[in-house]
Amino acid sequence: MDVPSKSNKAWQDIVTGKKTFQLKFLAAKILLGRLTRTVKEDPSPNTISNSVDQIYALFSSNVNMPSVQEDMKTIFG
Amino acid sequence: MRQTISSVSDVKTMIEAGRKLLLAGEEDVLHQLPKGDWIAGTIPYFISKDHGGMVSRDLLCATDITDLVTSIEIVAYDQNSLARVYTEGPKHGFSFIVIPAMSKTHLSFALNAPNYKDFGIRPLIGWIAGVHLSDLGKKTPKVINGITGDVLEEGALVLQAQLPEGKVAEIGIVNLFEQGAGDVLTFTTDDFSATDVMVNGEKRNFAAYIIKNKLDTKLPLVADYYGALVNISFQDVDEVEGLVKFYAPVFSGIRYKHAKPVVDYVKEFNDRLCKECSIESARVAFSCNCILNYLYSELEGKKTDPFTGPITFGEIAYQLLNQTLVYLEIMDV
Numbered sequence: 001m002d003v004p005s006k007s008n009k010a011w012q013d014i015v016t017g018k019k020t021f022q023l024k025f026l027a028a029k030i031l032l033g034r035l036t037r038t039v040k041e042d043p044s045p046n047t048i049s050n051s052v053d054q055i056y057a058l059f060s061s062n063v064n065m066p067s068v069q070e071d072m073k074t075i076f077g
Numbered sequence: 078m079r080q081t082i083s084s085v086s087d088v089k090t091m092i093e094a095g096r097k098l099l100l101a102g103e104e105d106v107l108h109q110l111p112k113g114d115w116i117a118g119t120i121p122y123f124i125s126k127d128h129g130g131m132v133s134r135d136l137l138c139a140t141d142i143t144d145l146v147t148s149i150e151i152v153a154y155d156q157n158s159l160a161r162v163y164t165e166g167p168k169h170g171f172s173f174i175v176i177p178a179m180s181k182t183h184l185s186f187a188l189n190a191p192n193y194k195d196f197g198i199r200p201l202i203g204w205i206a207g208v209h210l211s212d213l214g215k216k217t218p219k220v221i222n223g224i225t226g227d228v229l230e231e232g233a234l235v236l237q238a239q240l241p242e243g244k245v246a247e248i249g250i251v252n253l254f255e256q257g258a259g260d261v262l263t264f265t266t267d268d269f270s271a272t273d274v275m276v277n278g279e280k281r282n283f284a285a286y287i288i289k290n291k292l293d294t295k296l297p298l299v300a301d302y303y304g305a306l307v308n309i310s311f312q313d314v315d316e317v318e319g320l321v322k323f324y325a326p327v328f329s330g331i332r333y334k335h336a337k338p339v340v341d342y343v344k345e346f347n348d349r350l351c352k353e354c355s356i357e358s359a360r361v362a363f364s365c366n367c368i369l370n371y372l373y374s375e376l377e378g379k380k381t382d383p384f385t386g387p388i389t390f391g392e393i394a395y396q397l398l399n400q401t402l403v404y405l406e407i408m409d410v
Contacts, residue, residue: 022304026248027197027395033302034191037330054196061198064245064410 001072003063006056010075015039015051021074024067028058079141079362080385082125085109088137092223097149099173099236099363100223101387102137103209107221108228115223116151116236118175118206119216122371122388130376130388134209138387140363145407146170146238151222154233156185159193162235166199171246171405173236173363174203177218178390180231187397188267188326197395200246202405203235204365205391218390245410248394249356251384251402252306253345256299256334259290264327271321283321284314295373297400298323298333309333310369310399324369324391325399342374346381356406358383364404365389 004010013019017036023029035051062068083091085106091098092113100107100117107117123138124130142149154162159182166172176183183205190196206218217230240246263275274283287294297308312322327333339345350356364384370376371388384402394403 020303026250026305027200029303029305030191030307030395031197033300033305033307033331036303041330057195058197062200065247066245066408066410067247 001069001076003056003060003072004076006052008076011052011056012048014075015048015055016043021071023071023074025062025065025071026067027062028055028068028071031055031058079144080126080364081139081141082123082127082131082133082136083139084136088139091139091141095143096141097143097146098223099140099142100137103134104216104219106135106137110223112226113223114149116173116175116234117221117223118177118204118387119219120207120387120389121209122368124366124376124381124385124388126380126382126385129378129380130371132209132377138385140386142238142362145240145244145362147241148239150237151224152235152237153222153227153229154182154235155231156182159186159233160189161194162201162233163193163195163198165237166201167237167239168199170237170239171200171202171248173238174201174233174393175220176203176205176233176393177220177230178205178207179218182231182233183391184269186233187269187391190396191328200248200405201393201395202248202363202403203393204387204389204403205393205397207368207390240407243409245408247406247408249404249406250305250394250398251346251349251404252308252398252400253339253342253349254297254299254308254336254400255306256301257337259335262298262333262335263330265329267326267328269323269326271323271327272319282319284316284319287314287321288316292335293338295369296336296338298327299336300331300333308336308399308401325397339374342370342376343379343381356383356404360406360408362405362407364402365392366402367392367400369400370402
């Protein structure tokens with residue numbers, strides 16, 4: 001499975017905490033622990049966009065990991 | 078798992094045969110080794126396959142990654158350049174880091190790694206080098222680059238390993254501690270120590286709070302990072318100064334809770350592995366566990382199969398962790 005583009009709404013839903021998922025990829029969990037807090041404190045479009053950039057880059061760079069593949073199914077179906 | 082507890086002579090033989098090794102042991106023992114494809118940190122505590130938890134000033138813990146990787150390079154960083162550790166990681170592989178405990182680089186990494194550029198973009202695993210507990214204050218932890226022979230007590234060494242096609246590296250943790258049912262604790266600054274704590278939003282002196290509530294400081298603070306439980310271990314509670322020190326920094330805005338007790342580490346460890354049922358020993362390339370788990374859970378002579386390896390002054394799985402087992406799996410894709 002390829003990583004859906006940054007414009008996919010699910011990325012925004014994750015960093016804003018609108019939707020939460022039980023993920024497997026350790027780096028994503030640690031990063032999201034920080035990003036969701038940052039966005040909660042400052043929900044400006046710029047902060048949301050920066051956060052989406054970071055989580056998207058993390059998934060894109062590790063797309064071959066089994067945990068990332070599992071998480072993408074969990075998030076995007 | 079390719080981790081063994083070996084004599085100096087056996088490790089010399091492996092190095093001379095061109096094996097690529099991640100080593101742990103006493104400084105005097107490591108100095109006896111010839112140059113070669115190895116990286117090391119000082120520590121005399123290990124979990125071995127045969128004897129479980131053990132301490133040895135003569136033996137070395139050797140993790141042989143020769144057959145897993147296509148090439149390695151060892152890079153030295155200082156507290157500033159380490160900010161590039163994720164960006165410079167191998168595109169198809171993993172980075173293995175060792176940092177001397179209490180060095181400026183250790184403290185800087187602990188505080189700043191979550192905000193380094195490209196955090197997590199490449200797998201980063203490793204540990205904090207230490208000393209025998211009876212040598213605290215007498216000897217300093219060190220890391221050694223086997224290729225150059227350089228010995229550092231300030232800085233970090235990173236072994237960048239390339240993997241063959243069809244293999245990927247995954248990093249996992251086993252943390253037996255969970256958040257208890259007590260107060261929500263937050264802090265206003267990122268620091269290795271705290272005078273004040275916000276208890277359910279109310280400012281209190283943290284040392285006084287710990288004493289009044291009789292918190293067992295062998296149990297860490299636990300934060301929930303989107304489902305990943307991250308510990309902060311207590312180092313010292315100074316009632317007179319009103320200061321609490323930690324082995325890793327607390328971060329502002331993160332909601333911590335004091336951990337539930339772990340009554341029998343080995344039993345709960347085995348229960349956890351059975352429950353998760355996803356760790357195949359053949360895939361585990363490296364693991365290490367925390368000196369505090371070794372001490373508080375009395376792991377000497379006890380096994381934590383399938384995990385062996387060094388017992389460390391801090392564990393690194395992307396960022397610094399406490400009282401946590403970290404492991405590296407090499408998987409087929």
